[in-house]
Amino acid sequence: MKKYTLKKISLFLGLLLMVVSISLGDKSYGQGEMELKEELKESELSGADLWSQNCSRCHNVRSPQEYNDAQWNIIVSHMRVIGGIPAAQARAITKFLQETNDPPPQPIAPTSADKTTEITGQELILDAENADVINGKALYKRNCAACHGTSGKGDGPAAVSMRPKPRDLADEEYMQTLSDAYLLEVITYGGASVDKSPLMPGWGNVMDQKEIIDIIVYLQGLSKKK
Amino acid sequence: MRLNNSIFIFLLIISFLLVFALNPVSAQDTDGELKILKEEIRRLNQRVEDLEKQRAEEKKMVEQVIRDQEESQEQASTSIGSYVDERIQKFGIFNTSKTLFTGYGAVGFNKADGNPSTFSAVFAPVFHYQLYKNLHVIIEPEFELEDDELEIGLEIGEIDFFLNDYVTLSAGKIILPFNVFSQRFHPTWINKMPSRPIIYGGHDEGGIVPVLSDIGAQVSGGFALNMFEGSKINYAFYLVNGPRIESEDDHGEESGGDDNDETTTTANEGDEPEENGNGGTQTNLVFGNNFTDINSNKAFGGRIGLLPVWNWEVGGSLMFGDAEDDINFFMYGFDTEYQYRGLLVLAEFIHLKNDNVGSGETKKTGYYAQGSYRLSDISIENRYLGGFINGLEPVFRYGKNYLPGRDEEQYAIGLDWWLLSSVPLKIAYEFNDGLPDRVLLQWAFGF
Structure with a gap:
């Protein structure tokens, strides 16, 4: 029986050695x-x-x-x-x-005009012509689709257990009620900044304003496709 | 004109005389008083100026004090932050941000046919400590209130060394990756049912194996595959003390091991031991209680899991060794998990074969399939009703065990209501064959 045990230990150590040898030649931790x-x-x-x-x-x-x-x-x-x-x-x-996991430590209201935006009083108007919609789509897929779904309907893989559910961004009627400034704020600083779900994180630490505007313009097109 | 002037001068002189005659104060006194009054006014003005200056200075001082306080707080904060950062960099081992306290627990209520109803409670805190960036320690004691005592166990007590991207070495009391329930689904807030599947002794008795953990060493890892989205493969191999044996003689008395619902695969009390006709007796294995190995025979096992796509995994497991001299055991299993939106399907199969004391073999086979569906896709106009419905998750489970001399079968239906993403309220009813039917309620939590 001891031979059996030695065989098993040898087998284990052999497998271990093999895996370690293969992986040591690769990237480090x-x-x-x-x-x-x-x-x-x-x-x-x-x-x-x-x-x-x-x-x-x-x-x-x-x-x-x-x-x-x-x-x-x-x-x-x-x-x-x-x-x-x-x-x-x-x-x-x-x-x-x-x-x-943390909201960006910046003031909430947009205070200076970006190259692609104009501020008229309190209202932010995006210059859609200068926005990169293709980039917006790629960024949306990368950062937003996990919850909002690739079609924007709030049915991404992570949405199942969320309460409240992620918003249906393909709902044109709803999307038309949202101003550009509101979308910029909620994406930049998260749901809690506009008294919505805190499950929606702020993306201001991940994307710059230009990228977020690209996403907003993409979303506005997405809801009209419906 | 001259006369008029004279009259005017005369009248003026008379007026002066009258004034001086009627006024008792002398001119010298009036000058003195004026001086005094002027001096008084000057002093009062000075006093007002002094007070205003004093007030301004006090205001400045208060503002300065507030500024100083704010600055000192900021400096203290910066100073503490720098100090902590410095300490962290210097002595990584004292880094308090490298500790984490998580865990899970549950309060339950169950009523089985023919038995009194009872409440139960279990609490399993999990302590993590990151000794170094690639060296972690995890300790999971488990506290369970059962019968008239508090049972304390150590479910996990391991150290993990992330050797590189593809190899992690673990040692200690580890949860065995045999199929997936033991390692991934047994925490109360993850398990969709209030009880474990029947193959894991979900009825607090019987079953093929318990939730498997043992003392030993493990090598594990995972690789991404360039097949489809999320394709990957994972592996784990381990060498552990392995099971002890628990055999019963003709009178049903134990000859070794512990009679512990959590760890033994023994037959129910009162069951007749199965004679094999060659003088041998049915021999059951006790998993996870072999803290100090009774022999030098170690058990070897492992699992390989393949995910062709990100939401579907199939796995194969095996474990074999000697529970005692001449008492070999061999166990294999298969598992599959599929998730699509709110749907989660799990299925596992286990076959265990071990030698009997004397001669012959004991064989046990069991399987279960479980499906659950979170009603998150249902849209209801009313916000509160919609929130309630979206938090519901019906669960169905079927399982069967083929044990020596008897079978166990279970249909179970349940409903979970998720208060939070890690806090479900569960209710379930088990229709059991070979075991009493039960109704179970559980309030589970993970943190």
């Missing part, structure tokens, strides 16, 4: 921002996508605001072991959660 971007580019899945896909397979997704940066780092590392999540994906998920 710590990776920089550039490498992370490269990884994401390759996978074409954003941190938001990976968050909704990996977490919702087992349980309701937890809002980014529930934990701070360090806590998310620990949690996602633990989930990497439990759920067998590839390391690059775990890093992308952690980055997404850390970027969206």
